[in-house]
Amino acid sequence: MSENEKMTEEKIFEAATIVFEEEGLSGARMQSIADRAGINKALLHYYFRTKDHLFEAVFTKLAKKMFMKFNPIFENNLSLEEKIRFFFKEHISFMQQNPKLPGFILNEINHNPQRIQKLIKNIEFKNLWLKILEQHKDELYKYNITEETLPQIMTTIASLSVFPFAAKGILEVIFENMGVDFDKFIELRKNFAADFVIKAITK
């Protein structure tokens, strides 16, 4: 039945997500995914014809899930400062529940940059400055934000949020050595990063 079918496809998808996140495209084994889904390997190919098909499906969904989290910033009508605080809280909370996502996505894109191209080529980054300008015209004078520094500030905000997860493997070892708990560090980071950025851009 279609109910059962959804179940199986879902099982496969969830298993594939875990294995791909953990091992990467080239490191993942179809057999591991089948085992984890509790099904036969041939059934994988029945639902998703090839490994690449399956990977593409998983990757696209995860990447969208990730980039979606950046959207609300340009939608709601908070102040710039509120938006920054909102972003760090939401984005870091999301990654707390998906700690392996950032490293996985960054890595796979570096291995095959064209994969992301079709995903974000539709988004009009060109209008980004105009959009921000119209929403926050008055506030921009208060902060050191110009069309020139926008890429730097955007990247900076993304860095502060994403990097700790992308570098989790290293940080955990270093922090352990310093007697710092990674999870606690992340919890504190929501406010620290927001304060840090706001302090830095305020004239």
Added chain:
Amino acid sequence: MSENEKMTEEKIFEAATIVFEEEGLSGARMQSIADRAGINKALLHYYFRTKDHLFEAVFTKLAKKMFMKFNPIFENNLSLEEKIRFFFKEHISFMQQNPKLPGFILNEINHNPQRIQKLIKNIEFKNLWLKILEQHKDELYKYNITEETLPQIMTTIASLSVFPFAAKGILEVIFENMGVDFDKFIELRKNFAADFVIKAITK
């Protein structure tokens, strides 16, 4: 001759570095490395018995090369502000010449965290705070740096420097869309990141 031997081992090592950086451990093929080095595949196993041996050699050297760049900060006797400026200039310059290194190292560590453990377990991060305290006792009052915020600030500095390279694949696409040149962005980042951090931590 030993001269020739060094030549061959060197050729293998360089080829392996390129292939591993590009494809990762699981994606790299011994045949590709042999081809790139212009030698027989069996010769790889003559010099480095297994793929894992070869990878370990390459990874260890690259990881050391990377982390070495953090050292001078705790050695020279510049002021805190000078150290921050010095770090961003040196570290980003280094990565400009090795743009694939950050992503490679982060990814391989996430896949196998214990790999980094033996490399940095010798470093005494516990004394880090004491070391900084003794070198910059007076300055620390000027900045918002305490033993509690140190991990956040350290991670922040690393983020601002490393992340743009770890996310190069994405940023290049986005920047292209915005009419921004990645290399120019990186060049500007050396000063932007330093200014940003100093502004943020100055009371």
Added chain:
DNA sequence: TATACTTTTGACCATTCGGTTAAACCTATT
């Protein structure tokens, strides 16, 4: 030049891996 030793090679091996096939199994419809 003969000998001993190291380096390099081509051919080969065992295993793993993504993918296929034909048959068995289920489930709904008649």
Added chain:
DNA sequence: AATAGGTTTAACCGAATGGTCAAAAGTATA
């Protein structure tokens, strides 16, 4: 109960992969 449809499986396949081996090629020493 018989039929037809999709779903699931065990067994299998060819190619790719990491690794081995014995012989060839090179080199230094006597």
